[in-house]
Amino acid sequence: MNELYPIGDVARRTGLSVSAIRFYADEGVVAPTGLTEGGFRQYDVQAIARLELVRTLRDLGAGLDDIRRVLAEESTLQELAARHLRLVEDRLRQFRARRAVLRTIVRQQTTTDQVCLMHKLVSMSDDDRDQLISRFWDFVTDGLDVHPGYLDRLRSRRPHLPEEPSTEQLEAWIELAEIVRDEQFRTELRDHFRRAFGTEQGKLMATPEMLARAEQRRLLYLEAQAAHQAGVPADSPQARDIAERMAADSAGFVAAMTGDHDLDKARRSMIGFDRTRSAQTRAKLTGTNLMVRYTTLVATINGTSKPDPDKTAAVQEWMAAALRREGT
Template identity: 80%
Template sequence: MNELYLIGDVARRTGLSVSAIRFYADEGIVTPAGLTEGGFRQYDVHAIARLELVRTLRDLGAGLDDIRRVLAAETTLQDLAATHLRLVEDRLRQFRARRAVLRTIVRQHTTTEQVSLMHKLVSMSDDDRDRLLTEFWDFVTDGLDVHPGYVERLRSRRPNLPEEPAAEQLEAWIELADLVRDERFRTALRDHLHRIFGTEQGKLMASPEMMARAERHRQLFLEAQAAQQAGVAADSPQARDIAERMAARNAEFAAAMTGEPDAGKSRRALAGFDRDKPAEVRAKMTGLNLIVRYGTLVATINGTPKPDPDKAAAVQEWLAAALRQGPPDGHRS
């Protein structure tokens, strides 16, 4: 027997209001199974199930026409869900962009013109972002007389904003995009690069051979950093071995740059590391600070480790302490 329910019972079962149930009946979406002698609407279990589906679809943002097509089997529930999923994801991206802009406005004094610009920046397509960075590096490296491989290495340092970026990544993109459009920043960085690489020694530093040496040095530093962060004692044979190899690597680098090998000088420089001196140098080197800021923002956007001068200094102190212990037994230089 097909039991029938009055509209009040249907409302309690579906969570819809009586007026909503009447609306869907009037729109021909879910009609009652019949009427009582007094003219009250009655619904069977099939109608109740359809009303529950209608409520779910409405909660998910479906319109009346979409619901009609689903109930009439003109479209599948899966196709409808896929369409609305795309809409929801687009809306989420819009909300994340708005949140990034609003957070930036809250943290700083922002003009009306800047708000408009920030909104455009977070709404950029991948192609738009790529063109912006290409134009920036074209300007910064224009006329830079170094090996093309080094220029390409500079130009490859680009942000890759993920499809679903975190607020921090969007905020970093806003700052970076604003930065690379800033004429003072662009000019200062270009002047720094031309000044550094405008000498014969600078050109040598950007050569493939020196870049390869720099990469080997970076890999050795990462080995030292991993050991230091793992708690390896500075007076251990492992630490002393790494420190001796670093001192030798520094001496080789200096000899390649100056043509005057002085292993003792390189070793003394590493063993006498003073945390305050690099900080003083960084504070005075505007160009270096510009590069570090750019690199920090790119790392934030890409979700990769950010430059951390304090961590780097801690590793240098660990190497210096290890080197002062003397070479380990059986050390190979």
């Protein structure tokens, strides 16, 4: 015969209050196993185990109807968990979006209208976000007379907010959505591209051949960056080899643009790199800085590497040191 326990003992064993145990009995979730002569409820170990399961499921947010179906074996625990997991994930997405909006409000002097806009931005569907970015690039590249391949390259730089974005990614999306809607930002970036590609030399920069050269240069820089981060000494043969190949690539790039191939000039330019002067020059390039801002936000949203002027400068100093040592 199974031992029966009074409701007070059951409460201590399960962590439920006596009133909660009575409630579950009255609702037909877990009935008492028996009653004493005085009418007091008693429970056996099986009933106690069911009450412990009820408590766990309630803590996880399950409703009484779902719990009844599980206990009656009309629904499996896995089916209940799958349904509830979907609800929890939806709520998590909503909370992340709300947190991103609230953090932005705290950080900025946000107006009531802006709050409404930010909430709409984080609630956008994938299609709505894609259309917003497409309209931005339609405006920026309108009338830009360059090779179609370059236009495709520009338009491919777009955010892809993951299914479960972090707060940082949502905040980046809010900022990106705001700037691509901003008339001044859009107009200044469009004017920058028109100036940059308004000459024959500018148009040449956007040809497939020059883009291929630019990609080759990017890969060479990544090789230099990896070596620098790995701690390869600037006076090592590996560093000198990378720096020399970068100088040759720079000379070849200039030669393709101007017809003037001067390796020594390219090497001198690399050796003379000055971080402060470079930062000052970069600060004056309004259009370039606008594009860096856009690219940085997209990279944050997509979870990819972001532009880092300080790291870039450190790699350039490393290559300059390699070339100087090679010449001594």
